Every structure is written in structure tokens, then in C-alpha cells.
Amino acid sequence: MARQQSKIKELVYIGIYTAIYFLVVCISTGVLKLTVPIFNSIMIPALNALLAGVIYLTVLDRVPRFGALTTIGIVMGIFFLITGHFPIAFVPELIFSLLADWLQHGTRGGKTKIYLSYTIFSFGLTGPILPLWFMKQAYINELVSRGKDQAYINHVFAAVTNVSFVISMGSIVVCSILGMWIAQKIYDKHLAGLRGTRS
Amino acid sequence: MRFNPLTKLVIIVLATFVFLANVSLMYEIVFIVFLGILLLINGDPYAAMIYWLIFSLLLLLSVTVFKNIHDTWSIIGSFLIIGGRRILPTIMAATFAIKHTHVSEWMRSLQRMHVPFDIILPLVVVFRFFPTLTDNLKNIIKALQFRGLISSKLALIVHPIRAIEYVLIPMISSADTVASELSSVVITRGISHQGIHTSIFGDHLRFIDYIVITSSIFFIAGRWLID
Amino acid sequence: MISLHKVNYSQNKNKILQDINLNIWPGEVTVLCGESGSGKSSVLNIISGLIPNLYGGNVTGEIRAHHEPLSFDDYASEIGMVFQNPKSQFINPDVYSELAFAMENVGMDQKTMIQRIDNVVNYYHAQDLLNRAMFDLSGGQRQMTALMSATMLKPPLYLLDEPSSNLDVTAIEQLRRQILDLKNEGSSVIIADHRLYYLIDLADQFVVIDNGHIKCQISRQEMRENATLLATKYRLRNLTAPRLRLTKTRIMRNLSDLITLEAHNLKFRYHCHESLIDIKSLELSNRDVIGISGENGAGKSTLIQLLTGMIKHHEGTILFNGQQLSRKQLVKNSFLVMQDVHLQLFFETVEKEISNGSRLTEQDRQLLESLKLTKLLKRHPQTLSGGEKQRVAIATALLSGKKIIVMDEPTSGMDYGNMQRLSSLIAHLKRAEILLIIVSHDQEFLNMTCSKVLIMNHGRITTVVTPDNMNGGIHND
Numbered sequence: 041m042a043r044q045q046s047k048i049k050e051l052v053y054i055g056i057y058t059a060i061y062f063l064v065v066c067i068s069t070g071v072l073k074l075t076v077p078i079f080n081s082i083m084i085p086a087l088n089a090l091l092a093g094v095i096y097l098t099v100l101d102r103v104p105r106f107g108a109l110t111t112i113g114i115v116m117g118i119f120f121l122i123t124g125h126f127p128i129a130f131v132p133e134l135i136f137s138l139l140a141d142w143l144q145h146g147t148r149g150g151k152t153k154i155y156l157s158y159t160i161f162s163f164g165l166t167g168p169i170l171p172l173w174f175m176k177q178a179y180i181n182e183l184v185s186r187g188k189d190q191a192y193i194n195h196v197f198a199a200v201t202n203v204s205f206v207i208s209m210g211s212i213v214v215c216s217i218l219g220m221w222i223a224q225k226i227y228d229k230h231l232a233g234l235r236g237t238r239s
Numbered sequence: 240m241r242f243n244p245l246t247k248l249v250i251i252v253l254a255t256f257v258f259l260a261n262v263s264l265m266y267e268i269v270f271i272v273f274l275g276i277l278l279l280i281n282g283d284p285y286a287a288m289i290y291w292l293i294f295s296l297l298l299l300l301s302v303t304v305f306k307n308i309h310d311t312w313s314i315i316g317s318f319l320i321i322g323g324r325r326i327l328p329t330i331m332a333a334t335f336a337i338k339h340t341h342v343s344e345w346m347r348s349l350q351r352m353h354v355p356f357d358i359i360l361p362l363v364v365v366f367r368f369f370p371t372l373t374d375n376l377k378n379i380i381k382a383l384q385f386r387g388l389i390s391s392k393l394a395l396i397v398h399p400i401r402a403i404e405y406v407l408i409p410m411i412s413s414a415d416t417v418a419s420e421l422s423s424v425v426i427t428r429g430i431s432h433q434g435i436h437t438s439i440f441g442d443h444l445r446f447i448d449y450i451v452i453t454s455s456i457f458f459i460a461g462r463w464l465i466d
Numbered sequence: 467m468i469s470l471h472k473v474n475y476s477q478n479k480n481k482i483l484q485d486i487n488l489n490i491w492p493g494e495v496t497v498l499c500g501e502s503g504s505g506k507s508s509v510l511n512i513i514s515g516l517i518p519n520l521y522g523g524n525v526t527g528e529i530r531a532h533h534e535p536l537s538f539d540d541y542a543s544e545i546g547m548v549f550q551n552p553k554s555q556f557i558n559p560d561v562y563s564e565l566a567f568a569m570e571n572v573g574m575d576q577k578t579m580i581q582r583i584d585n586v587v588n589y590y591h592a593q594d595l596l597n598r599a600m601f602d603l604s605g606g607q608r609q610m611t612a613l614m615s616a617t618m619l620k621p622p623l624y625l626l627d628e629p630s631s632n633l634d635v636t637a638i639e640q641l642r643r644q645i646l647d648l649k650n651e652g653s654s655v656i657i658a659d660h661r662l663y664y665l666i667d668l669a670d671q672f673v674v675i676d677n678g679h680i681k682c683q684i685s686r687q688e689m690r691e692n693a694t695l696l697a698t699k700y701r702l703r704n705l706t707a708p709r710l711r712l713t714k715t716r717i718m719r720n721l722s723d724l725i726t727l728e729a730h731n732l733k734f735r736y737h738c739h740e741s742l743i744d745i746k747s748l749e750l751s752n753r754d755v756i757g758i759s760g761e762n763g764a765g766k767s768t769l770i771q772l773l774t775g776m777i778k779h780h781e782g783t784i785l786f787n788g789q790q791l792s793r794k795q796l797v798k799n800s801f802l803v804m805q806d807v808h809l810q811l812f813f814e815t816v817e818k819e820i821s822n823g824s825r826l827t828e829q830d831r832q833l834l835e836s837l838k839l840t841k842l843l844k845r846h847p848q849t850l851s852g853g854e855k856q857r858v859a860i861a862t863a864l865l866s867g868k869k870i871i872v873m874d875e876p877t878s879g880m881d882y883g884n885m886q887r888l889s890s891l892i893a894h895l896k897r898a899e900i901l902l903i904i905v906s907h908d909q910e911f912l913n914m915t916c917s918k919v920l921i922m923n924h925g926r927i928t929t930v931v932t933p934d935n936m937n938g939g940i941h942n943d
Contacts, residue, residue, distance in 0.1 A: 044431055045519040049422040051357060055364020056414050056421075060407065062365065063372050067406075071396050078319065091403045098411050107357070115361045118354075121248075122336055122345065127255045127329070171329075174259060175322035181261050182301075182321050222400055229814045230408050230846065343563050343570055367557050370601055375809055381776055382810030385801050386822075386862065390794075409809045412848035420554035423516055427547040428557065428615070429571040439566035439579045 050103050051111075057099050058115045064092045065116075065165065081169050082204055086211035089162035093216075093223025096158050098231060106145040109157075113137020113164050120167060129167025136164035159216035169208065176201060240280050241440070244348035246448040247336040250277065253455045254332035258325060260462050267324070270458065274331040277451065283338055290331050297324045342366045347438035360430065364421065371417075372410065379406055467492045467654055468513060468623065473527035475508055475517060482508050483678045486527070490654050492622065495645065497665050498658040499702055500675035502881030506658040509675065510625045513656065514545055531623075543572060546616030550628040552608035556600045561611050564600060568618050586614050590644065604762030606637025613644050624648055626657045630664065632878050634761070634907040635707065638664050660882050661704045666693070674700045704882070708909040712933045714917040716753045717896055724787075725752040725869055725901040727773060731782035734772055742925040743768050745782075750918075752901040755892060757912040759905075760922035766905050769922065770872045773903070774800035786869075800870035801863035805878055807855045811847035819847050820861045830865055836894060837861050853884045857891070864898065872903045877911045889914045 068087040072080040099108055117133035140161035143153065176197065183193050257270055271294050278287035297320050305317035342363060349359055383389045383405060395402040425431075444452075468490040475483040483505045490496055498506040511517040518525050531544075549555055558564040565586065569579045587593055592614065595607060603611065609629060616624060626645075630638050642664040648655055649668065657665065662672075672684040684696060697705050727750045734743040743765050750756055758766050771777045773784065775796025783790055786799060804810055813819040816839060817826070826834070834840050837857045842850060847858055856876060863871050877885050885908070892915050896902060906912055912919050921929040 045426055048426055048431055049418060049520060051360040052364050052422045053418045055361035056368055056418055058361055059365045059368040059372055060410055094407055111361055114358055115365060118362055127251050171326055175325050178325045179318050179321050226404050341563050342558060378804055378809045384797055405812050413808050420551060422520055424555055424557060428568045432571045435573040437570050437573050441576050
């Protein structure tokens with residue numbers, strides 16, 4: 041029973057941090073909606089990675105065992121599912137959070153490992169941008185049905201999609217690393233000092 | 240009329256299927272009408288009307304203004320319009336899912352689908368705690384204005400990293416108290432009780448649920464047979 | 467029914483409880499009294515099992531229920547618990563789901579649940595609460611819902627931890643009636659509280675806890691006969707219901723340090739809500755420490771947001787020292803100490819928090835000394851206690867030259883000792899050149915702190931109470 045109660049507290053912690061993480065996702069989305077008029081959603085994972093690192097560090101500190109990150113990923117995924125962001129968004133959340141969790145808790149390594157696992161974790165948010173890719177398919181189909189020829193369509197899309205794909209994915213990596221670096225600073229400044237006083 | 244959460248999940252999955260599959264315009268229109276009717280029955284006539292209106296508008300635009308695609312602007316424009324039309328069913332399904340379903344119903348349904356307790360409890364906490372967080376965010380912004388640390392809300396966008404420090408540090412450092420308090424409540428209300436949990440809203444499928452689920456199967460089959 | 471025998475509790479080598487012997491009988495109400503930090507909440511948590519299972523620490527001794535060692539496998543159906551903070555006492559977004567929650571968790575069937583909710587709601591006349599969102603309820607309504615949800619499984623034992631601390635007089639009376647009902651049904655109730663007046667006629671025994679020990683046990687009979695004597699002997703406070711009876715007098719001021727804040731024909735309305743502020747004329751000055759009181763939803767927080775420039779008024783004028791200021795200037799001159807004060811502390815040390823980066827002058831240091839902050843300068847603000855955080859927030863306001871300082875429910879969750887300390891701090895502060903406004907429903911605190919109290923109702927100021935004019939006081943029924 042005693043073990044179960046401390047486990048409940050851990051699960052409540054995970055819920056609270058997931059909620060804060062989700063708030064940052066909302067803030068990132070809101071900021072991008074206000075500043076970038078179109079196709080802003082491809083930048084959401086990157087901006088979020090830049091901002092949310094300090095939550096990631098807190099989770100690692102407060103619930104230092106395998107399963108915490110995965111649970112956050114799955115809960116986020118279900119939240120996406122129920123709130124209908126995009127049901128398939130569930131899949132990357134699950135895969136990347138599990139991978140990050142395994143890397144963080146299942147392997148040896150020092151501080152650099154956190155950068156890598158955080159980057160992987162950040163890819164979990166690519167789910168909500170998957171629709172763009174399928175929208176592209178729909179668009180191509182529409183063009184085909186209007187009798188545009190394939191060469192023209194390829195010409196239109198080749199540059200746009202490849203560039204935006206590279207930008208989107210590359211920016212996640214860069215922003216994750218940068219975000220984690222900033223997070224470490226904020227963490228050392230504030231939360232490392234708080235730890236000693238927690239009972 | 241109330242729908243079972245299971246039915247709502249089926250509709251979400253169906254909407255995703257339609258989104259992914261390459262369906263004809265006729266199919267699309269029928270499906271939008273179907274989702275709208277579900278919203279009507281669910282008690283959101285206003286939402287249904289709005290979505291129908293948006294769909295008609297997008298449809299109209301794609302056959303008039305963006306009929307001919309030649310320059311960059313028309314490519315971007317038509318892409319957004321076609322894409323928007325495409326994604327509309329999933330948004331409608333989401334509205335259908337969120338509205339008028341209680342957290343306790345979701346919990347019960349997820350439990351029935353054998354989602355483990357370790358996932359359900361954090362999910363309940365997210366539902367419970369998120370409104371508190373948005374409230375906290377508003378108060379933090381007010382506090383920052385009083386302190387003169389920001390002049391307006393826009394200043395937060397200009398310095399996102401500093402903003403995140405201001406916003407997240409108070410939230411994270413109060414998480415300990417909140418976690419203790421919520422854990423106590425959750426434990427004393429018996430959430431860790433082994434065995435079946437029930438829902439006050441009931442969890443059996445009603446006639447209407449069977450109708451909707453059956454029609455979903457027809458929609459999926461129809462994609463291959465008719466379209 | 468429950469007996470504690472030689473129970474000790476320690477955490478990190480701090481002895482929190484020592485040699486606790488206590489018997490609880492069915493159908494009796496036991497009150498644990500004592501100052502905050504005396505260990506009365508720990509006794510409750512040991513009985514509930516949250517100590518050590520959730521909070522950790524080391525418990526020795528014997529705890530028996532029905533002569534059997536206590537097992538906590540089935541909390542919800544054995545123990546009904548109500549906690550202190552109305553804000554964090556619920557899990558579900560609406561009252562109906564919240565009431566059902568404990569029953570759902572034990573797997574009760576739908577029909578029985580609906581029946582029970584029906585009974586409880588009829589019993590407490592809470593029909594109008596049933597479909598409300600938890601977030602829209604007042605503190606009192608939330609506390610009432612918490613108690614109702616605790617009764618759903620009809621547990622034989624109730625544990626209430628400072629249930630009255632965030633309630634106003636009306637809500638406390640309701641709480642008293644609810645506890646009486648539980649007692650009449652034959653349940654045991656254990657209450658830890660520092661307010662005692664509402665429990666005098668209710669309790670069968672009072673257990674005074676001091677510094678982790680049981681100092682004495684007083685029977686209902688003894689308490690009735692010798693209340694005053696016992697109160698002095700064991701430093702028990704709040705034995706009589708508070709009434710608004712201001713004790714502070716006005717402050718003499720030269721014209722040069724006078725600060726005035728006036729509002730004329732002030733009107734405000736949210737987009738489609740009926741929440742409305744309608745104030746003909748309001749003249750405040752720093753000759754008074756001003757209190758604002760009134761029921762939840764009366765418009766208190768809207769009024770202070772208008773006066774501090776946080777929101778824009780639709781009609782009327784606000785004059786600061788006779789001048790009409792822009793909203794931005796009003797914000798610049800004022801400061802709000804929030805209820806959740808931790809949300810307004812942003813820096814890594816108290817020193818940085820207060821100085822905002824600039825150097826502290828000798829005068830600043832004197833001020834910090836008077837706020838008892840000098841020793842805390844190197845600490846992280848978020849590690850401080852609630853009262854300390856409040857003082858840091860006040861210091862940031864004073865050092866940045868704010869003229870209007872508003873405190874929103876500063877005593878919520880505070881025990882009596884801290885409340886007194888805050889009051890004397892304010893008595894000290896009011897010598898400074900600032901205008902202090904305190905929003906509070908806590909009449910004791912207003913009595914010892916303010917020289918003028920505005921009572922609000924439906925967006926209007928219905929009564930102004932001053933030390934000389936008492937008959938206009940609060941209508942508590």
C-alpha cells in the first residue's frame with residue numbers, strides 16, 4: 041500500500057508536468073499563429089523544443105525512472121487523440137518518447153546524453169504537422185483531377201516540400217540543443233537551488 | 240442525446256480514415272453532412288451550422304477564385320483551401336468528441352479498453368490541472384505588468400526565452416505543493432481502488448451508438464464500393 | 467472506535483509528535499486545537515494513513531480501529547477527508563462528477579449512485595450547485611462540495627483539516643450544520659482547526675496539542691463552564707464568532723504625504739456577463755488602511771483591477787491625487803499582492819527580486835530590516851514560506867516607489883499567529899507614504915488592521931464601516 045501511494049504521487053507529478061508541457065505547446069502554437077501567417081505549424085515542434093527544456097529537466101529530476109517520459113508522451117498522444125488535433129499524432133509521441141526514455145534511463149552517458157534524448161523527445165511533437173503532408177497528397181490529387189500534368193505538379197512541389205521538410209526537421213535538432221542549453225542555465229539558476237529544500 | 244465515448248472515438252478514427260483516403264467530392268459532401276448531423280444530435284447546432292458554412296465557403300472558393308492555378312499566390316491559396324477542406328472533417332470529429340463528454344466517461348471507456356491506470360491517472364490530472372495553469376498564466380502576466388518587467392503581453396513574444404523563465408519557474412516550483420494536495424485528494428477518494436470503476440453517466444452503448452457505428456462501417460466500405 | 471497508543475512521529479530526525487494517546491468514540495466530535503505547527507494536522511494524517519504512506523517519515527506506536535490494527539486498503543469507504551485548501555480539493559470539472567467520483571472508484575452501479583447523489587443533494591439543499599463547474603464556485607461552495615463528496619460512501623469516520631480557514635461567516639455556519647448532521651448520524655468526526663467558536667456546541671472533547679504533545683483534553687462540560695479560563699490557560703483563540711468591529715484609528719497625515727484615490731460614476735461590465743461595477747462616488751486616502759469585503763462575486767476583485775489600472779473602465783473617472791491618470795500610469799503607481807503570491811516572484815534570489823538589479827541603498831536596507839527580510843536576501847524566493855513571500859512582494863512594491871498597494875485575501879490559508887504578524891507589519895507600513903487597500907473576508911483580520919471597510923454587494927458599495935460607525939456592520943443573519 042505504501043508503495044502504491046508514493047507511486048500515485050509520481051503519477052500525479054507526471055500529470056502536472058504534462059499539463060505544464062502542454063501549456064508550453066499551446067504558447068508556442070499561439071505565438072507562431074500570431075507571428076507567422078501561414079504554414080506556421082511546421083515550426084511548432086522547434087519553438088516548443090526551444091522553450092520546454094526546463095520542464096524536461098524537472099521531470100528527469102523528480103521522477104527519475106524509466107517510464108516517466110513515455111507516460112508523458114502517451115498522455116500527450118491521448119490528449120491529441122481526444123481533442124482531435126490529429127489522431128495519428130499519437131504514433132510519433134509514443135515512438136519518440138519511448139526512445140528518449142530508453143536512451144535516458146537505459147544507457148550510460150553523461151550530460152551530453154540529455155541533449156540527445158531531449159532532441160528525440162522533441163520529435164514527438166511532429167505528429168500535429170503530419171496533416172500537412174497528407175494535405176499535399178490531397179492537393180496533388182486535386183491538381184491531377186483538374187488535368188494538370190505530372191511534371192508541372194512535381195515542379196511545384198519538389199522545392200517547397202524538400203526545403204520545408206529540411207527546415208522543419210533541422211530546426212527541431214538545432215532548437216532542441218539550444219533549448220536544452222538554455223534550460224540547463226535556467227535550471228542551475230533557479231531549480232537546482234530549490235531541490236535542497238524539498239523534503 | 241448522449242453518445243458513448245467509444246462512438247466518439249470511432250468517429251475520430253473514421254474522420255482520419257477519410258482524411259487519409261482519396262475520396263471524391265460527393266463522398267466528402269455526404270461525410271460533412273453526416274458529421275454535422277452528429278453535432279446536431281450531440282446538442283451543438285451552432286457548431287454544425289458554422290462548419291457547414293465554412294465547408295461551403297471553401298468549396299465555393301476552390302471552384303471560383305482558385306479555379307485556375309498559375310502563379311505562386313494561387314498555388315499557396317489553393318493549397319490552403321484544399322487542405323482546409325480536407326482537414327475540416329477531423330476538426331468536426333474533434334468538436335463532436337470533446338463536447339458533452341465528461342472526464343469520468345473518458346476514464347471509464349479508456350479503462351474498458353485496458354488502458355493502464357498509470358496512463359489514466361496522469362490524464363485525469365492533466366484535465367484537472369490545465370485550467371488552473373491557464374489561470375496562473377493570466378496572473379503571472381498581470382504580476383509582470385505591475386512589476387514593470389513587461390509593458391504589454393506582446394513583450395513576452397519579443398523575448399520568448401525570458402518569458403518562459405518568468406512563466407515556468409513559479410509554475411514548476413509550486414508543482415510540489417500541488418502534487419501533494421492532489422495526491423491526498425485522489426487517494427482519499429479511492430482512485431487506487433482495485434477492480435472495476437464505473438461512471439455515473441453510464442457506459443453502455445445505446446441504440447444511437449449502434450446506428451452511428453454501423454454507419455461508420457458503411458462509410459468505410461462505401462469508399463471502396465461506390466467511390 | 468479508533469485508538470492511538472504511544473504514537474510518535476518523526477521526519478528527518480525532527481520529532482513532530484510524541485507520545486500521543488487518544489481515543490475516538492463512535493458518534494463523537496473531537497476537536498484538535500493548537501497553533502499551526504503544533505502537530506494537529508499530523509495527528510489527522512496519521513489516522514488517515516497519509517502519514518507515512520504519502521508524506522513519509524517514521525511512525526511508531528499503535529493505531530487501532532475497532533481493536534484491530536488499521537489497514538488502509540479501502541480509504542474512501544472508511545474515511546471521509548476534507549482538506550484545508552478549497553482550490554485543490556477536487557478532481558472533476560463539475561460538481562455532479564465530483565460527487566460521483568468516490569462511488570465510481572469503488573465500482574458502484576449507476577442507479578445507486580444517482581440515488582445517493584439525489585439524497586445528499588436534497589439533504590443539504592444543494593440543488594443549485596449540482597450542475598455548476600467547480601472552477602466557478604466560491605471557497606465556501608467548494609468546501610461544501612468537498613464535504614458532500616466525502617459523505618457519499620457513508621464512511622464511519624471523518625477527518626477535517628482546518629475546514630473553516632478559507633470560509634466566511636455564512637459558510638462556516640453551513641459547515642457547522644453539516645458536521646452536526648454527521649454527528650447525529652452516528653459518525654465520528656475529528657476536526658483540526660484554529661477557529662473554535664463554531665465547534666463549541668458541537669464537540670464532545672477538545673484536545674489541546676502543543677509542540678507535538680497532547681497538553682490536555684477538555685470535555686464539552688468543562689469547556690462550557692470554564693471557557694474563558696481555559697482559553698487563557700491554553701491560549702485558545704476565536705471562541706466567539708467574529709463581528710466587524712474595527713479597532714484601528716485613522717492616521718494623521720500632513721498634506722504633503724497625503725495620497726488620495728477617487729472614483730466617480732465608475733462603471734464596468736464584462737462582455738456578456740452580468741458582473742457589473744457601478745460606483746457613484748468613492749473617496750479613499752491614506753489616512754485610512756482600507757478594507758474591502760463582501761461576498762464572492764460582489765465585484766471586489768473587479769473593483770481593485772479597475773483602481774489599479776489592470777482593466778479599463780467603461781465609464782467614469784479615476785483620480786489619483788486629484789489627477790486623472792492613464793491606465794498605464796495607474797499600473798505604474800500601483801501594486802497588487804496576489805493570493806497566489808508565488809506567481810509574482812521571478813528572480814533567483816530575494817535580493818535580486820527586490821532590487822530589480824540595482825544597488826540597495828541604506829534606506830532600502832532599513833526598510834528590509836523592518837520587513838524582517840535581511841536574513842533572507844540570499845534565499846531563492848520560491849523556497850520561502852507563504853508569509854515571507856508576501857513580505858518580499860510588498861518589499862518589491864515599496865522599493866519600486868509604488869503608491870497604492872492592494873492585498874488580495876492576504877490571510878487565506880494563514881494561521882492566527884501569522885495573521886497577527888501580518889497585521890502588525892501593516893500597522894508599521896502605514897507610516898510610509900502609501901495607500902493600503904486590503905481585500906478580505908476575514909473579519910478578525912479586518913478588525914485588527916483597517917480603519918475603514920467598504921462592503922460590496924452586486925458591484926455596488928452598500929456599506930462603509932468605520933470605528934465610530936458600527937451599526938452599519940455586516941449582515942450575517
